[in-house]
Amino acid sequence: MVVICVLMLIPFYWVLKTSLTGENIYAYPPAIIPVDPHLFNYVDVWYMIPFPRYLLNSVIVTLMAVCGNLLFNTAAGYALTRDFPAKRWVVLLLLSCMLIPFQATIIPAYLITSWLGVLNTHLGIALPMLSTIICIFIFKASFEAVPRSLIDAARIDGLSEWRVMVRIMLPLSKPAIATNVILNSIWSWNAFMWPLIITRSPEMQTLPLGLARFLSVMENTTGALYAFVVLVLVPGLAIFLMAQKEFIQGLTSGATKG
Amino acid sequence: MPMPPPIAAVEEAASPSLSSGVQLRGVVKAYGSTQVVHGVDLDIADKEFVVFVGPSGCGKSTLLRMIAGLEDITGGQIRIDGRVVNELDPSDRDVAMVFQDYALYPHMTVFENMAFSLRYRGVAKAEIRRRVDEAARILDIESLVARMPRQLSGGQRQRVAMGRAIVRDPRVFLFDEPLSNLDAKLRVAMRTEIKRLRERVAITTIYVTHDQVEAMTLADRIVILNHGRIEQVGTPEEVYDTPATVFVASFIGAPPMNLLPARQEDGTLAIAGGAAMPRIGAAEGRALLAGIRPEHLVPAGTPGTLPLIDARATLVEPLGSDTLVSFEVAGTPAIARLPPRSVRRAGEMVPLAVAADNIHVFDQQTGQRI
Ligand SMILES: Nc1ncnc2c1ncn2[C@@H]1O[C@H](COP(=O)(O)OP(=O)(O)OP(=O)(O)O)[C@@H](O)[C@H]1O
Ligand SMILES: [Mg+2]
Numbered sequence: 001m002v003v004i005c006v007l008m009l010i011p012f013y014w015v016l017k018t019s020l021t022g023e024n025i026y027a028y029p030p031a032i033i034p035v036d037p038h039l040f041n042y043v044d045v046w047y048m049i050p051f052p053r054y055l056l057n058s059v060i061v062t063l064m065a066v067c068g069n070l071l072f073n074t075a076a077g078y079a080l081t082r083d084f085p086a087k088r089w090v091v092l093l094l095l096s097c098m099l100i101p102f103q104a105t106i107i108p109a110y111l112i113t114s115w116l117g118v119l120n121t122h123l124g125i126a127l128p129m130l131s132t133i134i135c136i137f138i139f140k141a142s143f144e145a146v147p148r149s150l151i152d153a154a155r156i157d158g159l160s161e162w163r164v165m166v167r168i169m170l171p172l173s174k175p176a177i178a179t180n181v182i183l184n185s186i187w188s189w190n191a192f193m194w195p196l197i198i199t200r201s202p203e204m205q206t207l208p209l210g211l212a213r214f215l216s217v218m219e220n221t222t223g224a225l226y227a228f229v230v231l232v233l234v235p236g237l238a239i240f241l242m243a244q245k246e247f248i249q250g251l252t253s254g255a256t257k258g
Numbered sequence: 259m260p261m262p263p264p265i266a267a268v269e270e271a272a273s274p275s276l277s278s279g280v281q282l283r284g285v286v287k288a289y290g291s292t293q294v295v296h297g298v299d300l301d302i303a304d305k306e307f308v309v310f311v312g313p314s315g316c317g318k319s320t321l322l323r324m325i326a327g328l329e330d331i332t333g334g335q336i337r338i339d340g341r342v343v344n345e346l347d348p349s350d351r352d353v354a355m356v357f358q359d360y361a362l363y364p365h366m367t368v369f370e371n372m373a374f375s376l377r378y379r380g381v382a383k384a385e386i387r388r389r390v391d392e393a394a395r396i397l398d399i400e401s402l403v404a405r406m407p408r409q410l411s412g413g414q415r416q417r418v419a420m421g422r423a424i425v426r427d428p429r430v431f432l433f434d435e436p437l438s439n440l441d442a443k444l445r446v447a448m449r450t451e452i453k454r455l456r457e458r459v460a461i462t463t464i465y466v467t468h469d470q471v472e473a474m475t476l477a478d479r480i481v482i483l484n485h486g487r488i489e490q491v492g493t494p495e496e497v498y499d500t501p502a503t504v505f506v507a508s509f510i511g512a513p514p515m516n517l518l519p520a521r522q523e524d525g526t527l528a529i530a531g532g533a534a535m536p537r538i539g540a541a542e543g544r545a546l547l548a549g550i551r552p553e554h555l556v557p558a559g560t561p562g563t564l565p566l567i568d569a570r571a572t573l574v575e576p577l578g579s580d581t582l583v584s585f586e587v588a589g590t591p592a593i594a595r596l597p598p599r600s601v602r603r604a605g606e607m608v609p610l611a612v613a614a615d616n617i618h619v620f621d622q623q624t625g626q627r628i
Contacts, residue, residue, distance in 0.1 A: 150361050157378060158349035158379060
């Protein structure tokens with residue numbers, strides 16, 4: 001276990017080390033301990049390209065995606081715990097939609113976005129990521145695990161349907177919420193193809209696009225490139241580490257519940 | 259010209275009993291095409307403690323949940339304190355319910371659990387605190403109010419669940435098998451507790467259980483349900499002394515009443531495999547069931563009784579205070595509750611007698627008392 005962990009961490013370490021030294025990654029023999037570490041690469045990245053702008057774009061889009069997911073997925077998940085006509089068909093429709101790869105939906109998605117007039121905006125970038133079917137089902141499973149009698153008790157205590165959801169269901173679904181936050185922030189943070197298609201001006205580009213651009217512009221600034229990579233990775237890791245306990249619970253409880 | 263008051267208002271003004279307590283009129287419940295409650299009529303007086311009892315699946319919980327407003331009412335009418343509540347939300351019916359699994363909010367402390375509903379009813383903070391403190395004192399859980407539900411034992415959770423109902427000071431308490439998750443000893447203790455509580459908190463109560471002992475000990479009146487119908491309503495004494503149907507006879511009392519096939523001929527009741535008993539009544543020639551409680555079978559020779567049968571004991575169960583003796587009457591298994599040490603072991607012959615007054619006669623076909 002420890003060995004595997006170490007093996008998996010080596011590339012991360014390597015990226016970090018290279019970003020701190022700027023040595024050639026093909027140097028042989030490789031230096032295990034960074035020689036003469038410095039932060040110049042980070043400073044370079046910050047000033048050479050509009051990194052703060054990319055970062056801001058990424059943060060805005062990710063926030064929108066996460067909020068959208070929390071709002072829409074909880075609502076949809078709650079609806080799916082109730083009986084309504086044709087519920088089976090709705091579930092079937094959702095499940096079959098999961099089978100369609102995103103690439104196949106790009107053209108209609110583009111047309112819809114342009115029809116809505118949000119091309120080249122933050123909302124446009126976040127739009128297809130505002131709700132994720134798998135995450136709807138994570139909420140559904142989590143809500144279904146809340147005992148029926150709790151909801152009955154809350155209704156007798158005088159709570160409206162909406163309040164039952166906010167005061168009872170959501171507090172008891174923390175793992176599902178954490179799972180949603182992590183998965184969606186990582187997905188939208190890393191999203192590449194859709195932002196590439198939808199953005200035209202450089203000011204709207206997100207970090208992954210910035211990275212690609214950066215790559216094509218300056219080929220041999222290895223250290224700076226790796227510094228960029230570290231800066232892209234860190235927020236995702238930070239969110240994951242903060243929420244990992246709940247996250248793992250959420251994934252497994254979702255798994256056993258189907 | 260003054261309008262005459264609506265008919266319903268006249269009716270209610272005329273009979274005061276309809277303006278308080280709970281009334282059920284022809285209440286029907288169907289899930290899709292299957293009907294599970296078939297027209298229940300019941301009047302529950304103000305401050306009365308009524309127990310619904312019956313076998314699993316007979317519709318007790320369904321009926322209770324309809325009164326609570328958690329299930330739609332397919333047909334009929336439910337009134338609480340004179341007001342028709344069919345279309346009201348649970349929160350507007352002013353009822354409090356205690357659930358089998360307690361249903362405490364796991365993410366709130368005991369105090370918050372108890373205070374929760376009051377918050378939504380616009381009760382002032384100080385008043386909430388006063389009421390919760392008082393309920394906690396009554397239930398002896400004052401030291402637990404800061405804990406989370408998972409830090410409580412089953413019995414303590416049960417108390418908190420009751421506390422949550424008490425602080426509401428509702429029109430009606432509803433209990434759905436509140437004790438069935440507790441072990442036998444705690445169940446008896448909590449039963450006593452509920453009984454004690456009744457004297458301090460006088461509120462109309464409907465209590466569901468499938469345990470006839472709980473029903474007998476707690477109830478002012480018992481409602482015996484079977485297959486979504488009321489079999490009998492009466493005080494514990496009434497349902498025990500004069501069961502209206504074979505079902506009630508065999509459901510109330512432990513061990514259950516012995517039911518022996520019989521026939522009435524020439525003014526006597528001929529019990530298959532036993533002696534003929536004198537009997538007056540119009541049931542000539544019909545197939546009957548003679549019901550005799552185990553405790554009413556006494557050793558032959560007891561004054562005021564008539565000899566019934568010389569039984570051969572097949573099983574002897576000494577309970578200390580008395581002895582249960584199993585035997586057969588013409589192929590029908592039966593049980594007698596006899597004084598301790600009157601029978602020692604299986605195989606002994608036991609002459610048994612019964613007082614004619616203690617024989618309940620039912621129509622075998624309809625199950626109704628005659
Ligand atoms: N949602 C439902 N859909 C269909 N049938 C139901 C539903 N809920 C209950 N029933 C049926 O209604 C009948 C009465 O159920 P109910 O829960 O009231 O029984 P009960 O008397 O409370 O039994 P128990 O002592 O086991 O709790 C049962 O036959 C049950 O199968
Ligand atoms: Mg039940």
